[in-house]
Amino acid sequence: MSALTEPLKPPRAFGLRQSSGALDQQQPDKSDGGLPHSKMLARGLIRFVALVMLMFSALVFPRVTAAETNQTSTVRVAGIVLKWIRADKEANYRRVEPMIREAATNGAKIVCTTECFLDGYAIADKSIPLEQYRALGEPIPDGKYFQRLAALANELKIHLIAGMTEADGEARYNTSVLIGPGGQLIGKYRKQKLQHESVRNTPGKDSPVFETPYGRIGIIICADRTESAIVQRICTAGADFLICPSGGMFGPKSNDPIVQARSRENQIHIVFTHPAEFLVTGPDGSMLSNTILGDHLLIQPDEIGTGKDSNRVFYFDLPLRRKSGGS
Amino acid sequence: VKPASLTALWLTAFVAHSPIIHAAETNAVQQLKVAAVQMRSTRDLADNLTRITNSIRDAASKNARVVVFPECALTGYFEDSATNVTSAQLAEAEQQISEACREADIYAIVGTAWREDGKLLNSALIISPEGKVIERYHKIHLAERWPQSGDRLSVFKIDDVPCSVMICRDERYPELVRLPVLAGAKVIFYVSHESGLREEHKINPYRAQIQARAVENTVFVVQANAPANKDATGSHGHSRIIAPDGNILHEASIFGEDVLIETLDLRKATRNNARGSLEHGPFQDWWKDGVKRVRIVE
Numbered sequence: 001m002s003a004l005t006e007p008l009k010p011p012r013a014f015g016l017r018q019s020s021g022a023l024d025q026q027q028p029d030k031s032d033g034g035l036p037h038s039k040m041l042a043r044g045l046i047r048f049v050a051l052v053m054l055m056f057s058a059l060v061f062p063r064v065t066a067a068e069t070n071q072t073s074t075v076r077v078a079g080i081v082l083k084w085i086r087a088d089k090e091a092n093y094r095r096v097e098p099m100i101r102e103a104a105t106n107g108a109k110i111v112c113t114t115e116c117f118l119d120g121y122a123i124a125d126k127s128i129p130l131e132q133y134r135a136l137g138e139p140i141p142d143g144k145y146f147q148r149l150a151a152l153a154n155e156l157k158i159h160l161i162a163g164m165t166e167a168d169g170e171a172r173y174n175t176s177v178l179i180g181p182g183g184q185l186i187g188k189y190r191k192q193k194l195q196h197e198s199v200r201n202t203p204g205k206d207s208p209v210f211e212t213p214y215g216r217i218g219i220i221i222c223a224d225r226t227e228s229a230i231v232q233r234i235c236t237a238g239a240d241f242l243i244c245p246s247g248g249m250f251g252p253k254s255n256d257p258i259v260q261a262r263s264r265e266n267q268i269h270i271v272f273t274h275p276a277e278f279l280v281t282g283p284d285g286s287m288l289s290n291t292i293l294g295d296h297l298l299i300q301p302d303e304i305g306t307g308k309d310s311n312r313v314f315y316f317d318l319p320l321r322r323k324s325g326g327s
Numbered sequence: 328v329k330p331a332s333l334t335a336l337w338l339t340a341f342v343a344h345s346p347i348i349h350a351a352e353t354n355a356v357q358q359l360k361v362a363a364v365q366m367r368s369t370r371d372l373a374d375n376l377t378r379i380t381n382s383i384r385d386a387a388s389k390n391a392r393v394v395v396f397p398e399c400a401l402t403g404y405f406e407d408s409a410t411n412v413t414s415a416q417l418a419e420a421e422q423q424i425s426e427a428c429r430e431a432d433i434y435a436i437v438g439t440a441w442r443e444d445g446k447l448l449n450s451a452l453i454i455s456p457e458g459k460v461i462e463r464y465h466k467i468h469l470a471e472r473w474p475q476s477g478d479r480l481s482v483f484k485i486d487d488v489p490c491s492v493m494i495c496r497d498e499r500y501p502e503l504v505r506l507p508v509l510a511g512a513k514v515i516f517y518v519s520h521e522s523g524l525r526e527e528h529k530i531n532p533y534r535a536q537i538q539a540r541a542v543e544n545t546v547f548v549v550q551a552n553a554p555a556n557k558d559a560t561g562s563h564g565h566s567r568i569i570a571p572d573g574n575i576l577h578e579a580s581i582f583g584e585d586v587l588i589e590t591l592d593l594r595k596a597t598r599n600n601a602r603g604s605l606e607h608g609p610f611q612d613w614w615k616d617g618v619k620r621v622r623i624v625e
Contacts (some may be wrong), residue, residue, distance in 0.1 A: 170583075
């Protein structure tokens with residue numbers, strides 16, 4: 001199943017929106033196929049009556065309806081699956097920008113990049129001279145590319161979760177920022193489990209959650225997912241769903257079961273965005289969306305636009321957990 | 328004979344002996360609060376000394392029982408400052424550190440160049456809350472040209488807890504931990520100024536190696552390393568407190584002058600993996616002979 005088609009499906013079990021024509025055309029017509037005409041008529045009648053009753057109740061009990069609406073509503077999350085260009089912030093920014101625009105055009109309200117998308121996960125390559133690596137660090141919020149990402153989020157009115165190497169004094173962090181639809185920095189998360197990165201980066205110490213109209217967002221970065229205690233801390237802090245910018249192991253053997261396990265343990269959705277994979281897991285550990293895109297994470301500058309440079313925006317309509325959810 | 332009945336037999340034997348073990352365990356100190364100071368020393372001995380005594384007081388105010396500093400924290404880990412320091416300067420500095428320990432009621436383990444019997448040594452001073460120097464350990468396996476090598480291992484007591492110390496390259500020699508642990512040490516203080524960021528290929532192996540020292544002996548390791556400097560000179564930070572199961576409880580940053588503090592649960596420092604050397608295998612006698620060479624400071 002292509003995840004590309006998924007966001008175009010209407011949310012299930014939500015009568016009002018299902019009857020809207022444009023969305024209905026996208027839905028595979030399974031339920032009505034082959035039914036006698038009378039039954040279809042009866043169904044139409046039931047739908048019509050239900051619609052009238054709903055509209056009526058909306059007039060009479062506006063508050064109750066608002067609450068019920070939010071209980072079953074969703075927010076469209078987009079994952080920008082994009083191959084890295086190593087240590088070239090300008091190239092990576094130029095490549096991500098049109099994809100973020102595309103995501104917003106298609107209705108995404110929360111958009112997520114891969115881990116350290118901005119510098120193409122330069123920490124992986126220790127042959128990059130230390131000073132050159134350290135210069136790739138982006139001060140937050142004063143950095144040039146942070147500012148550009150913030151302006152983009154503001155223009156598109158989206159929540160943007162973007163991975164970058166952060167410079168804070170002498171320390172470098174593997175960070176994902178959360179930028180709000182006003183272009184403001186809502187918060188940032190610093191990767192805690194560093195492994196090979198720890199020779200140049202400092203581990204994060206905090207396990208925050210970020211308040212948004214769609215609920216509290218928790219962020220984990222790549223290898224954090226392998227440490228159940230880290231994920232648990234963020235969930236305990238009140239996360240309603242987790243966003244996981246990633247860039248390490250991927251695929252059904254080395255990644256998916258780990259993300260599924262973290263979802264199941266914490267009964268939470270996880271949206272995993274990687275240069276070669278998009279994955280969404282549900283609170284019961286099920287895979288709700290999963291596509292592998294290519295077999296590598298990185299391309300050379302001269303491979304831009306070739307077959308190796310396979311990139312796509314993936315969407316998932318994430319059910320909201322909170323009644324106070326936004327539009 | 329079934330394995331289950333063997334286990335039962337063994338358990339019976341164990342229970343028969345357990346009153347003695349139990350009595351010994353309950354009398355022992357169960358916890359030790361330690362502090363590791365990731366200090367950035369300069370060539371200025373007076374300045375280093377002031378910062379060491381301040382850190383001693385800070386650690387005591389956080390109720391740490393012992394505070395440990397990096398290799399050559401007092402003199403600076405520089406060939407010139409380490410070789411230029413005089414006996415008189417060292418004696419005076421040691422006096423001031425002792426006084427700070429006495430006033431703050433805390434143990435300190437301080438890395439410094441040291442002069443003794445006409446030798447220049449790379450040493451760790453272990454000072455008690457009474458302000459007494461209870462041991463001076465001298466680095467055995469040298470990475471520097473300037474010192475002479477030490478010739479003994481020690482086990483000393485922090486309160487009633489048997490501990491030992493090693494300095495930087497010593498950690499590459501597992502026997503320098505195994506022997507003191509067999510002699511009773513439950514906490515190993517690791518005083519270091521490891522290679523810096525310019526040799527970053529060493530950094531992860533450093534971590535693996537010191538974790539191994541903890542888990543292979545089932546003891547705590549408390550490391551005070553120096554931080555990196557902005558220009559990538561100095562060391563690389565990452566001071567650590569490591570549990571007896573080999574997992575890292577705390578790890579400092581790369582550049583920061585961090586202080587790590589942890590209350591060690593000494594019941595976890597069973598020394599089990601080390602004791603195996605004395606209890607099984609063909610080298611028991613050889614290890615028993617080695618343990619005799621460890622100096623026990625009473």
